[in-house]
Amino acid sequence: MSFILELITSxxxxxxxxxxxGGKTLTNTLKIxxxxxxxxxxxxxxEPQWDIKNVKExxxxxxxxxxxxxxxIFAGKELSDATTxxxxxxxxxxxxxxxxxxxxxxxxxKLLSMSLEEEEPTGTPTExxxxxxNETLLDLQLENDERLNITDEYRVRAKAHxxxxxxxxxxxxxxxxxxxxxxxxxxxxxVHRDPECWDDVLKPRxxxxxxxxxxxxxxxxxxxxxxxxxFYFKCAEHVSGGEKDFAAPLNLxxxxxxxxxxxxxxDVSETVLVFPCAAQHVTCIDCFxxxxxxxxxxxxxxxxxxxxxxxxxxxxCEHSFIEEIHHFKLLTREEYDRYxxxxxxxxxxxxxxxxxxxxxxxxxxxx
Amino acid sequence: xxxxxxxxxxxxxxxxxxxxxxxxxSIKIELVNDSWTELRGEIAGPPDTPYxxxxxxxxxxxxxxxxxxPPKVRFITRIWHPNISSVxxxxxxxxxxxxxxxxxxxRTVLLSLQALLAAAEPDDPQDAVVAYQFKxxxxxxxxxxxxxxxxxxxxxxxxxxxxxxIQRLRDMGVDEHxxxxxxxxxxxxxxxxxxxxxx
Numbered sequence: 119m120s121f122i123l124e125l126i127t128s129x130x131x132x133x134x135x136x137x138x139x140g141g142k143t144l145t146n147t148l149k150i151x152x153x154x155x156x157x158x159x160x161x162x163x164x165e166p167q168w169d170i171k172n173v174k175e176x177x178x179x180x181x182x183x184x185x186x187x188x189x190x191i192f193a194g195k196e197l198s199d200a201t202t203x204x205x206x207x208x209x210x211x212x213x214x215x216x217x218x219x220x221x222x223x224x225x226x227x228k229l230l231s232m233s234l235e236e237e238e239p240t241g242t243p244t245e246x247x248x249x250x251x252n253e254t255l256l257d258l259q260l261e262n263d264e265r266l267n268i269t270d271e272y273r274v275r276a277k278a279h280x281x282x283x284x285x286x287x288x289x290x291x292x293x294x295x296x297x298x299x300x301x302x303x304x305x306x307x308x309v310h311r312d313p314e315c316w317d318d319v320l321k322p323r324x325x326x327x328x329x330x331x332x333x334x335x336x337x338x339x340x341x342x343x344x345x346x347x348x349f350y351f352k353c354a355e356h357v358s359g360g361e362k363d364f365a366a367p368l369n370l371x372x373x374x375x376x377x378x379x380x381x382x383x384x385d386v387s388e389t390v391l392v393f394p395c396a397a398q399h400v401t402c403i404d405c406f407x408x409x410x411x412x413x414x415x416x417x418x419x420x421x422x423x424x425x426x427x428x429x430x431x432x433x434x435c436e437h438s439f440i441e442e443i444h445h446f447k448l449l450t451r452e453e454y455d456r457y458x459x460x461x462x463x464x465x466x467x468x469x470x471x472x473x474x475x476x477x478x479x480x481x482x483x484x485x
Numbered sequence: 486x487x488x489x490x491x492x493x494x495x496x497x498x499x500x501x502x503x504x505x506x507x508x509x510x511s512i513k514i515e516l517v518n519d520s521w522t523e524l525r526g527e528i529a530g531p532p533d534t535p536y537x538x539x540x541x542x543x544x545x546x547x548x549x550x551x552x553x554x555p556p557k558v559r560f561i562t563r564i565w566h567p568n569i570s571s572v573x574x575x576x577x578x579x580x581x582x583x584x585x586x587x588x589x590x591x592r593t594v595l596l597s598l599q600a601l602l603a604a605a606e607p608d609d610p611q612d613a614v615v616a617y618q619f620k621x622x623x624x625x626x627x628x629x630x631x632x633x634x635x636x637x638x639x640x641x642x643x644x645x646x647x648x649x650x651i652q653r654l655r656d657m658g659v660d661e662h663x664x665x666x667x668x669x670x671x672x673x674x675x676x677x678x679x680x681x682x683x684x
Contacts, residue, residue: 333540368613381552381588382552384493387491399588405489408489408550411550415550432552432586433586433588434585
């Protein structure tokens with residue numbers, strides 16, 4: 119008797135599950151482009167709870183391959199079969215890369231027969247399929263020892279967050295870190311290690327990787343060294359506008375994982391700007407705007423020989439100028455226009471006396 | 486966003502209230518209005534200076550852009566000091582101008598002003614007359630500063646000679662403060678002061 123009852127209840131539960139799933143999938147389906155290294159682009163609809171194995175099963179027949187012959191590359195990582203779509207931080211109309219597995223040495227021998235001998239001792243690093251970059255990458259503000267001694271509980275909070283100024287949304291947005299090959303600019307690129315600091319991300323030639331965007335793998339030099347990764351950012355808040363849709367990274371804006379109060383208003387905000395001074399002074403975003411506004415009003419930005427028209431830490435610290443001047447895009451459009459106007463005026467000093475004519479010259483204060 | 490200035494000042498106010506200097510009665514601060522944009526500070530004249538024993542009241546105005554711009558501070562209590570105007574109380578101190586930094590607070594401002602009373606900078610004067618006396622006739626400067634501290638800030642040292650000279654000018658219908666100002670400026674030479682006032 120109880121057996122039948124159990125059967126019925128489990129059946130009802132399954133039906134209910136199906137119903138709720140049905141409701142969810144309708145709203146959460148992601149339209150994703152899948153690019154292959156043969157130049158084809160497929161459009162697929164993926165459900166968030168699917169895993170990469172499902173994707174391979176969906177994509178492989180369309181490429182005339184078996185699912186286990188395909189690997190999926192996204193944001194610098196080959197994704198493991200067990201990774202779910204949900205974990206990948208994919209937005210609508212994002213692009214995945216489906217690459218036909220090539221038995222590495224045979225293919226490379228054929229194509230690079232000349233560099234065969236050098237190829238063997240170094241060997242192509244075996245890329246293990248793993249979790250996507252956004253799952254493994256830790257916040258770049260963490261120091262090395264902090265990375266090592268991280269607790270699981272803290273790890274969730276310490277996961278990397280990026281902020282960008284998005285031209286399309288015209289505001290401070292959450293950003294997504296993406297990777298491509300520095301040579302062919304193709305996205306089917308896997309990194310040899312995760313970036314560990316902002317220099318790894320912002321400066322060229324820091325992290326090598328493996329490029330599979332083209333039939334022939336890119337090489338950095340005649341010796342066949344692997345190419346370098348090129349990192350870039352996208353806005354995570356609007357539907358991706360394709361591979362040309364970039365956003366300027368605001369590397370001083372960070373998640374306030376250490377709960378530092380704002381230097382000006384003393385509130386503890388979730389998102390803050392950390393000045394590049396030794397003391398790492400912090401302001402909230404509103405107070406940073408206020409700071410820029412007050413300096414703009416007094417025309418007190420400074421022309422820095424390398425960075426341009428910029429500001430130092432408001433606490434007066436040494437060597438604290440903001441390098442990435444896109445941070446000033448956090449001002450209103452009108453204020454930013456004024457900033458740019460002042461910047462051009464400061465950059466081109468007025469012509470020396472005599473060239474202007476005595477009338478204008480005598481009106482200028484003597485200094 | 487005046488909120489930034491206000492929330493910061495509220496916090497600093499508490500900081501001053503909890504500070505050791507409050508316990509020692511060497512600085513004090515109070516609100517002038519409910520909007521937290523104007524405050525009144527008080528500093529004790531530092532020991533071993535002509536200002537010892539005096540209490541000096543300060544007007545503190547907090548701009549909307551505080552702490553990215555310095556507070557506007559002036560002495561309400563009249564004071565004889567090379568870096569403070571003997572007429573308006575305006576202060577010449579680098580941290581209240583170009584060297585202000587957002588990490589500074591009301592407490593550090595008050596302590597810096599106290600330090601300024603202990604160590605004048607006659608080469609960067611606000612009041613040229615006082616600075617000249619400081620450099621040229623230091624004994625007279627000390628006397629004058631002590632006398633002003635007594636007259637305006639409740640200092641202990643009285644100088645009957647000064648008081649009688651001021652009284653002489655008052656008898657001629659001169660305002661007490663003007664009389665003290667002119668006499669101080671003329672190194673307490675009654676004749677010159679009279680000449681200055683009536684010529």
